[in-house]
Amino acid sequence: MPVAAPAGPRSPEADPATVVVRTRGVVKRWGRTLALAGTDVEIGPGVTGLLGANGSGKTTLLGLLLGLHAPDEGAIEVLGLDPTRAGPEVRARVGYSPEHHSLPPDVKAVDFVRHVGELHGLPRREATGRASDVLWQLGLGEERTRPLGTMSTGQRQRVKLAQAIVHDPVLVLLDEPTEGLDPVQRDDMLALIRRVGSEFGIHVVLSSHVLDEVERVADGAVILHAGRVVGSGSLADLQASSSGGVVVHVVGDPTPLVTGLEERGYAVEVSGDRLFVAGGDEVFDVVRDGLAHVGLPVRRLEPHRRSLEEVFLSSGLVGGQAATEEGYR
Amino acid sequence: MSDAPPPDLAKPSDPAEPRARILDRGYRPYRGPRTGVRGSVVTVWRQSVQRALGIRRSVWAKVLPLAAVGISYVPAIVFIGIVALIPEENLDAGFELPSFGEYFPFIQAAVLLFVSFVSPEILCTDRRTGMLGIYLASPLSRDSYVGSKAAAAFSVISLITIGPPLLMLVAYVLQGVGPDGPAGVAGSFVRILVSGVLLALLYTAVGLGVSSLTDRKAFATAALLLLMVVVSSFIAILVDEAGLPAELQSLSLLTGPFALVELIHGETASIEGLGLPAALVGLGAWTLAGFAVTRVRYQTLQVTR
Numbered sequence: 001m002p003v004a005a006p007a008g009p010r011s012p013e014a015d016p017a018t019v020v021v022r023t024r025g026v027v028k029r030w031g032r033t034l035a036l037a038g039t040d041v042e043i044g045p046g047v048t049g050l051l052g053a054n055g056s057g058k059t060t061l062l063g064l065l066l067g068l069h070a071p072d073e074g075a076i077e078v079l080g081l082d083p084t085r086a087g088p089e090v091r092a093r094v095g096y097s098p099e100h101h102s103l104p105p106d107v108k109a110v111d112f113v114r115h116v117g118e119l120h121g122l123p124r125r126e127a128t129g130r131a132s133d134v135l136w137q138l139g140l141g142e143e144r145t146r147p148l149g150t151m152s153t154g155q156r157q158r159v160k161l162a163q164a165i166v167h168d169p170v171l172v173l174l175d176e177p178t179e180g181l182d183p184v185q186r187d188d189m190l191a192l193i194r195r196v197g198s199e200f201g202i203h204v205v206l207s208s209h210v211l212d213e214v215e216r217v218a219d220g221a222v223i224l225h226a227g228r229v230v231g232s233g234s235l236a237d238l239q240a241s242s243s244g245g246v247v248v249h250v251v252g253d254p255t256p257l258v259t260g261l262e263e264r265g266y267a268v269e270v271s272g273d274r275l276f277v278a279g280g281d282e283v284f285d286v287v288r289d290g291l292a293h294v295g296l297p298v299r300r301l302e303p304h305r306r307s308l309e310e311v312f313l314s315s316g317l318v319g320g321q322a323a324t325e326e327g328y329r
Numbered sequence: 330m331s332d333a334p335p336p337d338l339a340k341p342s343d344p345a346e347p348r349a350r351i352l353d354r355g356y357r358p359y360r361g362p363r364t365g366v367r368g369s370v371v372t373v374w375r376q377s378v379q380r381a382l383g384i385r386r387s388v389w390a391k392v393l394p395l396a397a398v399g400i401s402y403v404p405a406i407v408f409i410g411i412v413a414l415i416p417e418e419n420l421d422a423g424f425e426l427p428s429f430g431e432y433f434p435f436i437q438a439a440v441l442l443f444v445s446f447v448s449p450e451i452l453c454t455d456r457r458t459g460m461l462g463i464y465l466a467s468p469l470s471r472d473s474y475v476g477s478k479a480a481a482a483f484s485v486i487s488l489i490t491i492g493p494p495l496l497m498l499v500a501y502v503l504q505g506v507g508p509d510g511p512a513g514v515a516g517s518f519v520r521i522l523v524s525g526v527l528l529a530l531l532y533t534a535v536g537l538g539v540s541s542l543t544d545r546k547a548f549a550t551a552a553l554l555l556l557m558v559v560v561s562s563f564i565a566i567l568v569d570e571a572g573l574p575a576e577l578q579s580l581s582l583l584t585g586p587f588a589l590v591e592l593i594h595g596e597t598a599s600i601e602g603l604g605l606p607a608a609l610v611g612l613g614a615w616t617l618a619g620f621a622v623t624r625v626r627y628q629t630l631q632v633t634r
Contacts, residue, residue, distance in 0.1 A: 030631075063633035066466050088366050088468035096466035098633070100459045106386055118372035119467040121363030130359065137356055163463065168359035175633075200356040 018044055019077070020171055020203050021065060026074035028060055028227075035060040037227040038074070043205060047197035049214025050207040052224035058207040059099065061224070062173050065205075066091055079170055092121055095164035095172035095202070099179060103156060105149025110135060112148060113163045120167035127166070134162045138192055154185035158192070165196060171203045172196065178213055190217045245278040245304045248287055251297040260290050276304060369469045370477040377451045377481030394485075397443035401489035402496065404435040409500040426506070429494045429521055430594035433528075433587045436493065440532075441557060441583070443489055448536025449549035451482050456544045462632050471627050475537075479620070482533040490532075491525030517594075524590040531586055531612050534619025541626040557582040575602035579611025586612060 021043040028036040036057045052058050063069050065078050067087030076083055083090040104112065110131050117127035135144040138158045148156060157177055164172045177193065178186045194217045197204040208214055214221050214235075221238060223231040231238055250257065250273050258268045261277055266286065269276040277287055284301070291298050364371075378384075382398075383391030408426055433440065455461040464474050498517055501507035508517045539556060540549040561583040567573045578600045579585045588598040589608035598608070 059633050066633075068465055068632050087470060091466055092363065092365070092468045094466070096463070098459060098462045098466075100462070102457070102459045104454070104458045104460060106390065111385065115372060115376055116463060116467070118364075119369050119464065119469070121365055121368050121468065122359065123362065123364060123368075124372075126359065126361060130357075133357065168357075201358070 020044060020079060021205065022077040023061075023064075024075045026061075026064065026071045026076060028057075028064060028069065028071050030060075035227055036064070036071070039224070039227065039229055041222050041229055041232060043203075043222065044220070045203050046219035047194065047204040047206060047217055049218035049221040050205055050224065051209070051211060051214050051221050053209055056209075056224040057227040058209075058224055059175055060227075062096070062175055062205070062207060065173060066094060066096055092167075093170045095120075095167065095169035097160040097164040097172070097174045097177055099175040099207075103148045103159065106147055108145050108147055109140060109151065109155075109159050109162075110144040112159065113144075113166050116163040117166040120169070122167050130166050130168075131162075134166045135159070138162050139188075153180045154182070154189070157181060157185070157189055161189075161192060161196070165200065165202060169202060171205065173205045173207070175207045176209070177206065178208065178210065186213070193217050245276060246283050246287055246301060247304050248275045248277065248291070248301045249273055249299040250275065250291070251299055254296065256294040257287075257290050257296050260294060261286070273299075278304075366468045366470075366473055369467050370473055370480075373464065373469065373474065373477040374481045374484070377478055378484055380454065381447045381450050381481065381485045393446055394443070397439050397446065398488055400439040401436040401443065402493050404432065405493040405497045405500075408497060409504075412501065412504045412506055426501075428594060428596060429497065429517060430524075430591035430596040432494050432497065433590055434599070436489065437583070437587070440489060441554065444486060444532040444536055445550045445553035445557070447485050448482050448533070448540045448553070449546040451478055451485075452537055452540040453544055453546045453549050456630075457546070461630075465632050471630075472624070475623055475627050479533055479537055479623075482536060483529050486529040486532050486536075487525060490528040491522060494521045494525065520594050524593040527589065527593075527612055528586050531582075531616050531619075534616040534623070535582065536619070538619035538622035541623045561585075575600060576604070576607035576611075578603060579608045580614065581611075582615065 019042050021041060023039050023041045026036050026039040027034070039057070039061065041061075050058050050061065060069075064071055064076055065083060067083030067090055070084045078090050079093055081090050107115075113135060114124075114127045114131035117130055118124055122130060132141075132144060135141060135158075138161060140155060140158050140162065143151065143155060148159060151159065157180070161174070161177060164174065174193065178189050181189055190213060193204060193206060196202050197217070197219075206214065206218060218235055220234045221232065222229060223238075252273075254270060254273065254275055258270060258275065261268050264286065266283065267278045269278075277283055279286065284303075287301065291301075380386070382394045404427075412426065427435070455464060461474075465471065469477070495518075498507060498514070498521060502514055508514050535556070536553060539553045543549050543552070561581040564577055564581045565584075568575055568577055578588070584600055585603075585608060588600040588603050589605070589612055591598050592603070592605045592608055598604075
């Protein structure tokens with residue numbers, strides 16, 4: 001059954017029943033390296049991108065969500081359970097696709113996927129049937145009896161996705177699922193992930209350092225930098241941040257409007273009949289009044305939707321490596 | 330083009346025949362029962378046993394384990410053959426069958442080879458191929474993962490520590506040359522089981538302990554062989570040359586365990602001066618050390634970072 005309208009990350013006042021993942025002040029250190037520095041995240045249903053540069057703490061966060069490590073500080077909730085205390089219960093309902101490409105080379109894809117299905121509690125007969133079904137669904141029907149070592153990187157990534165969803169999890173965590181793929185394979189993989197999130201009804205947390213990927217498939221995003229959350233929300237909210245200004249499409253000569261706005265100190269970029277006016281929350285009113293003043297017909301007036309790259313860069317983030325202990329304190 | 334007439338669509342089809350086939354069932358949610366942690370443990374155990382024995386793998390992967398298992402059964406089969414083919418009076422006159430306690434020195438090389446192969450295959454492969462991350466992302470905990478791996482190694486090693494003497498016992502009893510009476514048979518059966526279990530526990534623990542320290546199977550196999558040979562030689566030198574107590578030889582991984590088997594069967598140990606308590610302490614020390622190393626290693630292992 002398709003999932004209900006995906007919503008991506010939730011605002012703090014979101015209904016607790018629909019929050020898939022929630023962390024509060026999570027701190028995790030690896031020796032002197034501070035991987036997560038008080039991370040607060042709320043992720044709702046649908047496909048959510050976990051964005052950040054290499055070393056920003058994405059994989060550490062995924063490990064904590066699975067209960068593979070305990071946080072040094074803070075609290076975590078996955079599907080309403082604490083993975084630190086109820087790890088097996090959480091992991092039975094969660095699928096995970098690791099970042100690495102190495103898989104047992106001499107094992108057939110269908111045997112591998114079936115084995116992971118059994119690991120997650122499927123009876124043997126059911127696991128056998130579902131392994132074949134899922135591989136068919138992901139476009140590996142004809143290849144399912146091939147040993148993993150003979151498969152291409154793209155096929156192995158699909159097998160990793162198949163093993164993550166074979167047991168029909170509620171939530172699937174995908175760690176860099178497009179790593180090593182060529183552009184065509186990447187497009188295919190992103191389409192599959194979108195399908196998993198919408199058609200299969202499984203919530204997806206997609207870890208990636210590629211902004212464009214998240215922008216294409218996710219309903220929301222959490223942006224991590226040096227172990228801290230620097231932005232989170234639905235994709236529309238993130239991109240429509242009011243600090244991004246407005247875009248206005250006019251009918252006719254925009255020169256009088258541009259002149260008026262520039263006289264009031266607003267920077268205006270003109271591209272044909274499309275104007276981008278930078279500014280804060282008040283710029284909507286200013287542009288509306290300017291349009292009325294010069295009597296210029298308007299076709300569309302909307303918030304400037306920034307790309308995630310712009311959102312990321314506007315946070316003043318460079319690099320993204322985990323902080324040192326001194327840096328945190 | 331085919332000359333066959335087109336199907337008569339107007340003709341009613343046989344109601345017994347299916348009128349349509351589902352070619353794509355789509356993604357199906359699963360709402361059935363789940364086997365829980367117990368199911369996870371069983372599947373890891375089964376997969377590990379199959380892997381160690383080369384089942385569902387290439388021919389080359391089957392050669393070493395099956396050869397080692399085969400070799401360990403060869404003396405038992407030979408002894409059974411002798412009993413079956415040679416008349417009892419001839420046996421009494423010129424040939425004495427080895428006792429159950431004396432069996433293991435015949436297959437010492439096969440045991441060492443098998444033991445040094447099994448644990449690395451079961452444990453190192455998962456870390457090398459990244460399967461460990463997938464296993465620990467399942468309902469298994471680190472302890473239940475290690476437990477299922479240990480159970481698999483124990484099961485496979487038991488094939489050669491329990492199987493051959495048990496086969497001999499059954500064959501001897503059938504041939505009428507076994508222990509006297511039901512009590513004698515039951516006593517031998519229990520002693521075979523106990524000694525086989527203790528040997529399997531020891532080699533499982535030591536094998537897992539060494540294998541937990543490296544991702545490479547070849548390194549683990551070499552390290553295990555070296556450990557068994559070097560430690561045993563060193564202890565032998567200490568006892569023979571430095572005059573240390575003979576009980577120290579219970580820590581030898583080559584001779585100590587087999588001497589323990591002889592003692593369990595009520596025979597004189599091949600190590601002079603070694604008693605059952607000291608032999609048990611030596612075996613227990615290695616077993617505890619092996620399991621402790623494995624547990625500490627896996628509790629502190631970083632799976633994702």
